[in-house]
Amino acid sequence: MARITKRALAATAGIVMLSTTLAACGGDEGDNGDGPGGTAGKGGTLYVKAEDAIEHLDPHRTYIGLHINMLARTVTRGLLTQSTTDDPAPIPDIATDTGTMAAGGKEWSFTIRDDVKWEDGEAVTCEDFRYGYSRNFATDVITGGPSFYPLSFTDIPGAAEGAPEYSGPYTEKGQDLYDKAVTCDGNTITYRFNKSWPDFNLAVAALHFAAPYRADQDKGDKSNLEIFSNGPYKLEGEWDKESGGTLVQNENYGADDTGTRKALPDKIVFQLGDKAETTYEEIIADAGPAKTTISFNRLPASMFSQIGNEIPEDRYLNVASPFIDYLWFNTEKLDPALRQALAVSTDREAWINASGGERSYKIADSIINPNVPGYAPNSVWKDVPPSGDADQAKTILEDAGIDTPVKVSLQYPQSEGADKQAAALQDSWNSSGLFEVELKPEGDVYYTNIQKPDHDYEIGWAGWGADWNSPSTVLPPLFDSRANIQGGSLGQDYGKYRGDEFNKKLDEASIAAGAGDDAARDKAYQEGGHDPRQRRGLLPARERAVQLRLGLGC
Amino acid sequence: MTEFSLTKSGSGEDAFLSVRDLKVHFPTQDGIVKATDGLSFSLERGKTLGIVGESGSGKSVSSSAILGLHSGSNAKISGEIILDGEDLLSLSEEEMRQRRGKDVAMIFQDPLSAMHPYYTVGNQIAEAYRVHNDVTKAAAKARAVEMLARVGIPQPDRRVDDYPHQFSGGMRQRAMIAMGLINDPGLLIADEPTTALDVTVQAQILDLLQDLQREFNSAVIIITHDLGVVAEMADDVLVMYAGRAVEYGPCKEILTHPEMPYTWGLLSSVPEVTGDTDAPLIPIPGNPPSLLNPPSGCAFHPRCPHRDKVADDLCKTELPELLPGGRGPGHTKRCHLANPDEIYQTEVLAEIAPDLVKES
Amino acid sequence: MLAYLVRRLFAGVILLLVMTLVVFMLFFASPVDPVQFSCGRNCSPELKKQTEKALGYDKPAVVQWKDFVQGIAVGRDYPDDPELRAAAPELVTECNAPCFGYSTFNTKTVNEEIAETFPISLSLAIVALIIWLTGGVLLGVTAALTKGSILDRGLVGASLILYAFPTFFIGLFALKFIAIKWGLWDKPVYTPIAEGGIGEWLYHLLMPGAVLAAVFMAAYVRMTRAFVLESMTEDYIRTAKAKGVRPRIVLFKHTMRAALTPLVTMTGLDFAGLMGGAIITETVFNFNGLGKLAVDANKVYDLPTIIGLVVLLAAFVIIANIIVDVLYAVIDPRVRLG
Secondary structure (H helix, E strand, O other): OHHHHHHHHHHOOHHHHHHHHHHHOOOOOOHHHOOOOOOOOOOOEEEEEEOOOOOOOOHHHOOOHHHHHHHHHHOOOOOEEOOOOOOOOOEEOOEOOOOEEEHHHOEEEEEEOOOOEOOOOOEOOHHHHHHHHHHOOOOOOOOOOOOHHHHHHEOOOOHHHOOOOOOOOOOOOOHHHHHHHEEEEOOEEEEEEOOOOOOHHHHHHHOOOOOOOOHHHOOHHHHOOOOOOOOOEEEEEEEEOOOEEEEEEOOOOOOOOOOOOOOOOOEEEEEEOOOHHHHHHHHHHOOHHHHHEEEOOOOOHHHHHHEOOOEOHHHEEEEEEEEEEEEEEOOOOOOHHHHHHHHHHOOHHHHHHOOOHHHOEEEOOOOOOOOOOOOOOOHHHOOOOOOOOHHHHHHHHHHHOOOOOEEEEEEEEOOHHHHHHHHHHHHHHHHOOOEEEEEEEEOOHHHHHOOOOOOOOOEEEEEEEOOOOOHHHOHHHHHOHHHHOEOOEOOOOOOOOOOHHHHHHHHHHHHHHHOOOHHHHHHHHHHHHHHHHHHHOOOOEEEEEEEEOOOOOO | OOHHHOOOOOOOOOOOEEEEEEEEEEEEOOEEEEEEEEEEEEEOOOOEEEEEOOOOOOHHHHHHHHHOOOOOOOOEEEEEEEEOOEEHHHOOHHHHHHHEOOOEEEEOOOHHHHOOOOOOHHHHHHHHHHHHOOOOHHHHHHHHHHHHHHOOOOOHHHHOOOOHHHOOHHHHHHHHHHHHHOOOOOEEEEEOOOOOOOHHHHHHHHHHHHHHHHHHOOEEEEEEOOHHHHHHHOOEEEEEEOOEEEEEEEHHHHHHOOOOHHHHHHHHOOOOOOOOOOOOOOOOOOOOOOOOOOOOOOOOHHHOOOHHHOHHHHHHHOOOOOEEOOOOOOOEEOOOOOOHHHHHHHHHHHHHOHHHHHHO | OHHHHHHHHHHHHHHHHHHHHHHHHHHHHOOOOHHHHHHOOOOOHHHHHHHHHHHOOOOOHHHHHHHHHHHHHHOEEEOOOHHHHHHOHHHOEEEOOOOOOEEOOOOEEHHHHHHHHHHHHHHHHHHHHHHHHHHHHHHHHHHHHOOOOHHHHHHHHHHHHHHHOOHHHHHHHHHHHHHHHOOOOOOOOOOOHHHHHHHHHHHHHHHHHHHHHHHHHHHHHHHHHHHHHHHHOOHHHHHHHHOOOOHHHHHHHHHHHHHHHHHHHHHHHHHHHHHOOOHHHHHHHOOOOHHHHHHHHHHOOOHHHHHHHHHHHHHHHHHHHHHHHHHHHHHOOOOOOO
């Protein structure tokens, strides 16, 4: 979680932006796919810049939303894909429809189109999908991706316990087990699970763990930065981890009815390593290639003041990310009343202002993103102003008989930005006179420490985003103590929350989803979600992203 | 040597080197440092002048002025330095350079630091030759070998390629002498040439210098604080104190009949190797004066044990002239004492060499 | 001489081995769990074990170190798991001796990483060296010769100011204003000689090279000035003057030779350090040299790359030390090797 959190927070910004530009680059003047308003033109070169290297191009090893989206629009097609708009419904891509669920969510089937081709002109087959999915099991080679899901769900002995007896296509140990679990019947692929996976369709639309892969192209780890495309672009020459690569039009691009790949630029050149600030300086200077450059990184907060001046208002786009930043409380150390008092007295506005203001974040009232089904605002926040309510906190503490001021400490991974945010939180709590907050910044070791079952941290910082459009990728991974707290690790349950009621609701929701009863599922999630948020007094803030629009003419 | 053969100041017409009223002043932020203040002496070919004094008395500064080594510094030099009929102070920097090492050469106190550590001895000697003679490197080197042989370096053709650090102290000084004499200069200035050497080596070096002087018929100025060296080498002696000559005369005269308390002090502080080992060594009390703020009157008066013998505090108020005392015109001294020779014989000598007094 | 070199090199190799062992120990003693870090979200204990194996961190540190040393001696094949190699030969990466390891983060052998990044760091170091050495020595000598003048004070003052500016500040300024805002110079992008010829190569290296050189030049101006002034007061300089040697020769032959000798040592060691990568300059200008590689490797706890770079940098410094010592013996006859 550690790594993903840190990285993803910085990288999510471009998801929708990139979808938009890659899908409709050229003349789309509307924001966020609001509809083409200009003269869409084909041709030209689009430059994509990013500060950090892209760790994986191998579809089964990508787990960063931005990269998945980028690859999905250019070179990696799957069974289903996501819309470039806010519409959460999955769109059939290489599959003929959005799939058929059977056996209460324990079985999913898709039919593969026969007119989609690899870049060498050969058709994408059912076997390619079956081979691709099998790569997830080679956990000592195919690392970094969301293989957690196929590993634990697929109906292979041992999978439910986290140690499937199949070890992937390289050693082929337990191959017969896999051959029974995932089958091809003509053009139809069927996945069998050991438990209900009712939103498998959402998962394959959002992630690439089920993407097809050609066995003859597979060199394991050596394929990590290789691209064998079935999309509108293909890699020209080699990809260099540090500096990037160039995508050109793929003439063998097969049929595509998704409408998500306009593929207007002739070339997409990835240039990695420049600092975001440098890239934005270039974009502002607007000379040469910078005219058709976009950045994977957010506009640095220090440059916000240039919006409306050097940066024309209509040249940047502010896009919501699926990520939520939150503070967690150690439920073993802090009394429920104390947690609630801390929660209501938090000046969330100051917290946001300390990190770039509303161009970076906005206040969230749930750990679940409003776009995700099952979202409901947390009643804790109903009567709390954004700047906090010290009086209410005082009453709570008095009623509980807690002497003030209460000494508590806030732990966080140290960085320049995090220091400012932590100081703002400290101020907001201390100014009420109810608390004496001590700040305890740490290095990267923070991420290791908060997963230790015996940690004695009191308040900490964390972030999370749904893997796909369902609370099942938010509430269970964060708060299901049965899944999280095991094997010497807290998983993501840093606050050591254990709630049997809550766990029961998660099970209810899962059963309802398996039965196809969406209303019952959402209701169970809402009820369950209410519980931990109420009891733990979570303090979410929703992240936004700022992105410069690219110049015209790409 | 009689007192009439003394080449004294003012008779510079026929002298090879004649220095008149030489002043070397260094302006500093705190005032003017008068390192040399009105020095006059003269020297004939084949003769040796010993300049004696404590460190800081202006010996080295004066000799450097003769070589024109103060150019490029902020020194203010006035007076006359007439070498072979030519006033060196009126020469241009380039003209002076052409005479340095050719007409006037100098050897220095510490031959290890005075030789460049990165060049061979032969290279450095040959360089001195090539600067003033248009010859090939090989010819210069041959000349260097020849000179090394002349100054008594064994196997000179091999040692010529050695570096200074590979030479012993005495050999280094021999090499320095070879370097100084390679152009057959009329005047050789040896600045403390034996100070850094063993006593036995000192004698060899002094012998060598004397031999070479005879051979080349050069005039030699030997700068030293060691009266032993002076006794052995010098024809004339010039005693310097605080930038001025305080006593000047033939060597024997000065050593046997000194007329200036400072000279007495120098003599008293030198051990006589052959003399009475019981004889006390009497250091001169106090420290050399500041050249920035020299004492009023006679610069030596704060340290002079005999100043009470002069009436009216004259030592404190009036600078004595450098004038002949009671021993004839060739022996001048800068002292107010009326009967210095008598005081020396009765008071000073009695203390440092009682035997000598008895005998006489 | 030969015996001396052999002895020094042998001692250097021992030192390197000890250093790598220390790095291995420190890496695994660090409170940050590198496996947890790479395992990512939804990391189950089983998955973590597999990740550990994939990263090659599953064996005890000493065994890993032994494998590393063995790899240097006789080469190594990756992935480490012999069963996997036998089952899927297409996965195998051969890493010939001296094999410094395989970075799972960069999907390359460390040897390949170094081969790709070293020329960039070396180019940068060479250009910077030329700039700072010529600039530093020329200006330092000028200052020494005009000691006390306005020029001298100006040079000393300017070098002090330059010395006080952090490299990243100068670098960002050059990049942001000179290259991007004012467009006076193209934004530097490393271009190998093979691609653009010497001209292109140099053009793109000048700005980062000058930025990198700035702080060194500032230091070298002051050092050169001090060394020249010091050696001008040496007795042997007076001797040379007393011989009647021309002032120009006194300066360039006698004074400089002595003054610049200590600079040889400084230059050798500084240059060796820079060959190991100029972290800040490379990061600011996005030059993928050893320095940037090191920064990136540290970010993700990429042990093989870190070890490889430690060995390389230490080897540079050790070799530079030996070269400087030998050179010193050549320059200064008083110095004997032994």
